[in-house]
Amino acid sequence: MTAGYPKNRLLATLSSEDLNRLEPYLDQVDLPRGMELAHQGEQLQHIYFPQTAIVSLVRDMVDGRVVEMATFGREGMVGLSFGGIPLASFGRYFVQIPGAALRMDAERMGKVVAAWPGIQHMILRYTEVLMALTLQSVACNAVHSVEARCCR
Numbered sequence: 001m002t003a004g005y006p007k008n009r010l011l012a013t014l015s016s017e018d019l020n021r022l023e024p025y026l027d028q029v030d031l032p033r034g035m036e037l038a039h040q041g042e043q044l045q046h047i048y049f050p051q052t053a054i055v056s057l058v059r060d061m062v063d064g065r066v067v068e069m070a071t072f073g074r075e076g077m078v079g080l081s082f083g084g085i086p087l088a089s090f091g092r093y094f095v096q097i098p099g100a101a102l103r104m105d106a107e108r109m110g111k112v113v114a115a116w117p118g119i120q121h122m123i124l125r126y127t128e129v130l131m132a133l134t135l136q137s138v139a140c141n142a143v144h145s146v147e148a149r150c151c152r
Contacts, residue, residue: 007051052099
Protein backbone atom coordinates (compact mmCIF):
# COMPACT_ATOMS: atom_id res chain seq x y z
CA MET A 1 0.00 0.00 0.00
CA THR A 2 1.23 3.44 -0.84
CA ALA A 3 1.74 5.57 2.27
CA GLY A 4 -0.90 3.57 4.13
CA TYR A 5 -3.55 4.24 1.49
CA PRO A 6 -4.65 1.26 -0.58
CA LYS A 7 -5.33 1.54 -4.31
CA ASN A 8 -8.32 -0.73 -3.78
CA ARG A 9 -11.32 1.50 -3.10
CA LEU A 10 -13.07 -1.06 -0.91
CA LEU A 11 -10.09 -1.28 1.43
CA ALA A 12 -9.88 2.51 1.38
CA THR A 13 -13.29 2.66 3.09
CA LEU A 14 -11.82 1.04 6.21
CA SER A 15 -10.70 3.02 9.21
CA SER A 16 -6.92 3.28 9.72
CA GLU A 17 -7.26 0.92 12.67
CA ASP A 18 -9.05 -1.79 10.65
CA LEU A 19 -6.71 -1.34 7.69
CA ASN A 20 -3.73 -1.79 10.03
CA ARG A 21 -5.32 -5.01 11.32
CA LEU A 22 -5.63 -6.38 7.79
CA GLU A 23 -2.29 -5.24 6.40
CA PRO A 24 -0.12 -8.02 7.90
CA TYR A 25 -2.26 -10.62 6.12
CA LEU A 26 -2.28 -8.96 2.69
CA ASP A 27 0.27 -9.97 0.07
CA GLN A 28 0.90 -7.93 -3.07
CA VAL A 29 0.60 -10.21 -6.12
CA ASP A 30 0.74 -9.75 -9.87
CA LEU A 31 -2.12 -11.36 -11.76
CA PRO A 32 -1.24 -12.24 -15.37
CA ARG A 33 -3.92 -12.14 -18.05
CA GLY A 34 -5.86 -15.40 -18.29
CA MET A 35 -4.86 -16.69 -14.85
CA GLU A 36 -7.68 -18.70 -13.28
CA LEU A 37 -8.26 -17.93 -9.63
CA ALA A 38 -10.94 -20.60 -9.14
CA HIS A 39 -12.99 -23.09 -11.12
CA GLN A 40 -16.74 -23.39 -10.82
CA GLY A 41 -17.76 -25.18 -7.63
CA GLU A 42 -14.41 -25.02 -5.88
CA GLN A 43 -13.64 -22.85 -2.90
CA LEU A 44 -11.38 -19.91 -3.47
CA GLN A 45 -8.19 -20.35 -1.51
CA HIS A 46 -7.58 -16.61 -1.47
CA ILE A 47 -9.57 -13.40 -1.37
CA TYR A 48 -8.32 -10.78 -3.84
CA PHE A 49 -8.58 -7.01 -3.64
CA PRO A 50 -7.69 -5.85 -7.17
CA GLN A 51 -5.62 -2.71 -7.42
CA THR A 52 -5.03 -2.48 -11.17
CA ALA A 53 -6.18 -5.94 -12.34
CA ILE A 54 -9.69 -6.77 -13.49
CA VAL A 55 -11.16 -10.20 -12.80
CA SER A 56 -14.19 -11.71 -14.51
CA LEU A 57 -16.59 -14.27 -13.10
CA VAL A 58 -17.91 -16.39 -15.95
CA ARG A 59 -20.14 -19.44 -16.21
CA ASP A 60 -19.39 -22.13 -18.76
CA MET A 61 -22.71 -23.28 -20.23
CA VAL A 62 -23.49 -26.84 -21.28
CA ASP A 63 -23.66 -25.82 -24.95
CA GLY A 64 -20.11 -24.41 -24.80
CA ARG A 65 -21.02 -20.73 -24.52
CA VAL A 66 -19.45 -18.63 -21.77
CA VAL A 67 -21.52 -16.03 -19.93
CA GLU A 68 -19.90 -13.24 -17.93
CA MET A 69 -21.77 -12.74 -14.65
CA ALA A 70 -19.62 -10.09 -12.97
CA THR A 71 -16.39 -8.13 -13.18
CA PHE A 72 -14.26 -7.05 -10.25
CA GLY A 73 -11.78 -4.21 -10.25
CA ARG A 74 -10.26 -1.87 -7.71
CA GLU A 75 -13.69 -0.97 -6.33
CA GLY A 76 -14.30 -4.45 -4.93
CA MET A 77 -13.03 -7.87 -4.03
CA VAL A 78 -12.99 -11.37 -5.45
CA GLY A 79 -14.47 -13.98 -3.15
CA LEU A 80 -16.68 -13.72 -0.12
CA SER A 81 -16.16 -15.46 3.19
CA PHE A 82 -18.54 -15.51 6.12
CA GLY A 83 -18.03 -17.00 9.55
CA GLY A 84 -14.74 -18.58 8.54
CA ILE A 85 -16.37 -20.59 5.75
CA PRO A 86 -15.17 -19.75 2.23
CA LEU A 87 -18.01 -19.99 -0.28
CA ALA A 88 -17.83 -22.24 -3.34
CA SER A 89 -17.34 -20.37 -6.61
CA PHE A 90 -20.50 -19.72 -8.64
CA GLY A 91 -18.42 -19.84 -11.80
CA ARG A 92 -14.88 -19.51 -13.06
CA TYR A 93 -12.83 -16.51 -11.94
CA PHE A 94 -10.14 -15.44 -14.38
CA VAL A 95 -7.96 -12.38 -14.87
CA GLN A 96 -9.28 -10.36 -17.78
CA ILE A 97 -6.87 -7.42 -17.50
CA PRO A 98 -3.49 -8.10 -15.88
CA GLY A 99 -2.30 -6.09 -12.94
CA ALA A 100 -1.71 -5.97 -9.22
CA ALA A 101 -3.92 -7.16 -6.38
CA LEU A 102 -3.71 -7.65 -2.65
CA ARG A 103 -4.32 -11.27 -1.70
CA MET A 104 -5.36 -12.79 1.60
CA ASP A 105 -5.88 -16.39 2.66
CA ALA A 106 -9.64 -17.08 2.53
CA GLU A 107 -9.70 -18.95 5.83
CA ARG A 108 -7.87 -16.08 7.53
CA MET A 109 -10.32 -13.60 5.99
CA GLY A 110 -13.21 -15.50 7.55
CA LYS A 111 -11.58 -15.22 10.96
CA VAL A 112 -10.85 -11.52 10.47
CA VAL A 113 -14.44 -10.81 9.42
CA ALA A 114 -15.75 -12.65 12.48
CA ALA A 115 -13.36 -10.88 14.86
CA TRP A 116 -13.50 -7.24 13.75
CA PRO A 117 -16.88 -5.49 13.34
CA GLY A 118 -15.52 -2.72 11.09
CA ILE A 119 -14.24 -5.23 8.56
CA GLN A 120 -17.43 -7.29 8.85
CA HIS A 121 -19.45 -4.14 8.16
CA MET A 122 -17.36 -3.38 5.07
CA ILE A 123 -17.94 -6.91 3.72
CA LEU A 124 -21.68 -6.76 4.41
CA ARG A 125 -21.99 -3.35 2.71
CA TYR A 126 -20.05 -4.64 -0.29
CA THR A 127 -22.26 -7.73 -0.49
CA GLU A 128 -25.36 -5.52 -0.45
CA VAL A 129 -24.00 -3.33 -3.25
CA LEU A 130 -23.01 -6.38 -5.31
CA MET A 131 -26.51 -7.81 -4.86
CA ALA A 132 -28.11 -4.50 -5.86
CA LEU A 133 -25.97 -4.30 -9.01
CA THR A 134 -26.85 -7.88 -9.87
CA LEU A 135 -30.58 -7.26 -9.47
CA GLN A 136 -30.34 -4.05 -11.51
CA SER A 137 -28.59 -6.02 -14.27
CA VAL A 138 -31.36 -8.64 -14.25
CA ALA A 139 -33.99 -5.91 -14.55
CA CYS A 140 -32.11 -4.19 -17.39
CA ASN A 141 -31.64 -7.47 -19.24
CA ALA A 142 -35.40 -8.02 -19.07
CA VAL A 143 -36.54 -4.65 -20.43
CA HIS A 144 -33.75 -2.97 -22.41
CA SER A 145 -32.38 -3.59 -25.88
CA VAL A 146 -28.91 -4.99 -26.41
CA GLU A 147 -27.73 -1.53 -27.49
CA ALA A 148 -29.02 0.06 -24.28
CA ARG A 149 -27.47 -2.69 -22.15
CA CYS A 150 -24.09 -2.17 -23.84
CA CYS A 151 -24.20 1.47 -22.72
CA ARG A 152 -24.28 0.26 -19.12
